[in-house]
Amino acid sequence: MRQKCAIVGSPGCGKTLLFRRILSQGSRCFAASDDIRVRENDNRRLPGTHSLQLRIAGSDGARREILIFDTPGLHDGIESCSRQREGADTIRLMASCDILLHIMDAARVGKSPHSQRFTRVDEAIYTFLHEANWPELRRVLGDRNRNELRNGWLQRLVPRGLRRRTVTNHAAEAPGVEAPLYFIGANKMDLPWSQAGYRCITEAHPEVIVIPLSARRGDGLQSLLHRIGDTKRGH
Amino acid sequence: MHNSVESLSKAEVMSWLEDGRMSAPTALSHLAGEYSDAVCPDAGGYAPHNGTAESEQHQKSRGAVHSEGMRRLADLVGLESVKKSVREVLAYAYIQQRRTELQLRAQPLMLHSVFSGNPGTGKTTVARILAQIFHDIGVLEKGHLVEVERADIVGEYIGHTAQKMRRKVRESLGGMLFIDEAYSLARGGERDFGKEAIDAVVKAMEDRRDDFVLVLAGYTREMEWFLAQNPGLRSRCATHLVFPDYSTEELVRIAEIMLRRRQYHLSGRARTALWAAADRLQGREWGTGNARSMRNLLERAMRRQALRLLDSRRVNREELQKLRAEDFEEMEQ
Numbered sequence: 001m002r003q004k005c006a007i008v009g010s011p012g013c014g015k016t017l018l019f020r021r022i023l024s025q026g027s028r029c030f031a032a033s034d035d036i037r038v039r040e041n042d043n044r045r046l047p048g049t050h051s052l053q054l055r056i057a058g059s060d061g062a063r064r065e066i067l068i069f070d071t072p073g074l075h076d077g078i079e080s081c082s083r084q085r086e087g088a089d090t091i092r093l094m095a096s097c098d099i100l101l102h103i104m105d106a107a108r109v110g111k112s113p114h115s116q117r118f119t120r121v122d123e124a125i126y127t128f129l130h131e132a133n134w135p136e137l138r139r140v141l142g143d144r145n146r147n148e149l150r151n152g153w154l155q156r157l158v159p160r161g162l163r164r165r166t167v168t169n170h171a172a173e174a175p176g177v178e179a180p181l182y183f184i185g186a187n188k189m190d191l192p193w194s195q196a197g198y199r200c201i202t203e204a205h206p207e208v209i210v211i212p213l214s215a216r217r218g219d220g221l222q223s224l225l226h227r228i229g230d231t232k233r234g235h
Numbered sequence: 236m237h238n239s240v241e242s243l244s245k246a247e248v249m250s251w252l253e254d255g256r257m258s259a260p261t262a263l264s265h266l267a268g269e270y271s272d273a274v275c276p277d278a279g280g281y282a283p284h285n286g287t288a289e290s291e292q293h294q295k296s297r298g299a300v301h302s303e304g305m306r307r308l309a310d311l312v313g314l315e316s317v318k319k320s321v322r323e324v325l326a327y328a329y330i331q332q333r334r335t336e337l338q339l340r341a342q343p344l345m346l347h348s349v350f351s352g353n354p355g356t357g358k359t360t361v362a363r364i365l366a367q368i369f370h371d372i373g374v375l376e377k378g379h380l381v382e383v384e385r386a387d388i389v390g391e392y393i394g395h396t397a398q399k400m401r402r403k404v405r406e407s408l409g410g411m412l413f414i415d416e417a418y419s420l421a422r423g424g425e426r427d428f429g430k431e432a433i434d435a436v437v438k439a440m441e442d443r444r445d446d447f448v449l450v451l452a453g454y455t456r457e458m459e460w461f462l463a464q465n466p467g468l469r470s471r472c473a474t475h476l477v478f479p480d481y482s483t484e485e486l487v488r489i490a491e492i493m494l495r496r497r498q499y500h501l502s503g504r505a506r507t508a509l510w511a512a513a514d515r516l517q518g519r520e521w522g523t524g525n526a527r528s529m530r531n532l533l534e535r536a537m538r539r540q541a542l543r544l545l546d547s548r549r550v551n552r553e554e555l556q557k558l559r560a561e562d563f564e565e566m567e568q
Binding site for chain 1: 244245246249252253254255256257259260261262263264266267268338
């Protein structure tokens with residue numbers, strides 16, 4: 001069964017670069033939305049949500065299909081209308097995904113004063129995940145999400161050839177009722193201060209698995225994919 | 236509309252987020268079931284998330300744009316260009332407020348203005364109404380008008396001027412400071428303390444920008460010269476209202492309104508005489524085609540009428556109200 005993994009975080013924490021790194025792993029990836037293929041090596045901001053379908057072998061040898069979503073950064077404040085809509089889409093996606101990969105900029109965390117280590121978004125994502133009433137949330141926001149899938153909200157993100165099949169499959173998959181699995185990706189580990197930042201993140205969230213990453217250099221990507229590949233919903 | 240933030244359902248939270256009424260972290264916290272206390276970090280002092288309060292405030296200020304003060308303004312005879320500019324300024328102030336409520340960036344309001352026009356064209360009247368309207372839409376806290384002239388703000392010795400100016404500015408905080416015949420501040424040469432007053436005004440405009448509205452008023456020609464002398468003042472005053480002279484028709488309508496208010500009316504021939512008098516006022520040199528000379532004309536006519544009735548036998552209610560043609564004619568000598 002395909003699982004959905006959403007990459008979320010504040011703007012500028014390296015979500016899209018990480019997404020592109022996963023994309024350029026090439027062999028594992030068998031479908032991605034049209035436009036990201038074209039712009040794979042380009043550093044511009046991608047508007048909206050993008051998806052990538054991966055086949056990942058877990059440690060038990062079983063292959064799993066994962067649909068990875070790159071999302072626009074969630075801003076702390078109130079932004080322009082289009083950004084607000086993107087934010088709402090991202091939150092809906094978060095409510096319907098199975099794996100939530102929360103990216104933080106470890107270098108920024110490391111050099112910020114204590115009170116500003118985590119952005120409001122970072123804290124909000126964490127509490128959202130741990131304190132929301134997930135069965136209800138899935139029901140309320142998931143419905144809308146499924147309707148939008150039928151209406152073609154996600155259709156545009158899927159390559160032309162795969163479109164119909166993917167969409168029908170998706171619409172059939174009701175999201176689970178439990179909270180998604182939650183990982184924190186401590187990104188930018190190649191920068192100074194990031195070691196301190198990594199320590200801060202692990203200390204602040206001792207019960208969460210924090211994966212050190214460097215999207216720029218590609219470090220930690222394999223362990224990240226293994227982590228994602230190993231997850232099974234419903235345990 | 237909801238009474239408070241806590242009663243928002245999850246779907247509503249999403250629509251608030253999409254509408255830009257709530258930031259992403261706040262929305263996430265709501266979805267997580269926090270914020271049972273109505274404290275909202277996005278609120279930033281004016282609590283826009285309190286639905287009821289917002290809509291009331293909104294209705295109040297929109298209502299004000301269309302009511303009391305505006306009606307008083309609309310009741311003024313003529314002054315079409317002035318009314319148009321005032322509507323523009325008000326619409327701008329109101330929309331900036333709405334933008335703030337919906338968390339969009341708002342431009343700071345530049346309300347300081349220059350009123351130029353011949354004597355008696357309605358500068359003070361419009362300023363008074365404007366102060367009230369600004370108060371109604373919530374831009375000014377009190378909406379009173381402090382009217383000053385040269386003697387009130389220019390001191391007699393060094394340092395006195397700034398002190399007097401500061402006192403006047405303090406008096407007008409939350410309202411409007413109306414400097415009549417502002418050009419007189421720049422008169423009197425290099426040694427004059429008027430210059431000091433201008434500097435103090437400019438400083439007050441910068442320091443207390445949002446706390447009071449400054450109106451520099453004066454006759455057209457002199458104001459032109461005054462603003463040319465002080466480019467800093469010109470650029471700091473966003474609105475320049477030019478009050479045109481009244482036409483004959485407008486003068487007559489003004490006269491009729493004045494008379495009605497004073498419970499007088501005109502006989503048929505008196506009306507013709509009034510037209511002729513208004514026409515004469517109009518044709519004269521600048522500064523007389525205005526409402527104040529019209530009022531003087533009427534007051535003299537009333538005095539003539541009083542004199543006429545003193546000698547007359549039959550003084551009834553009707554006669555006491557009627558102005559006759561001879562009341563207007565005699566006074567032209």
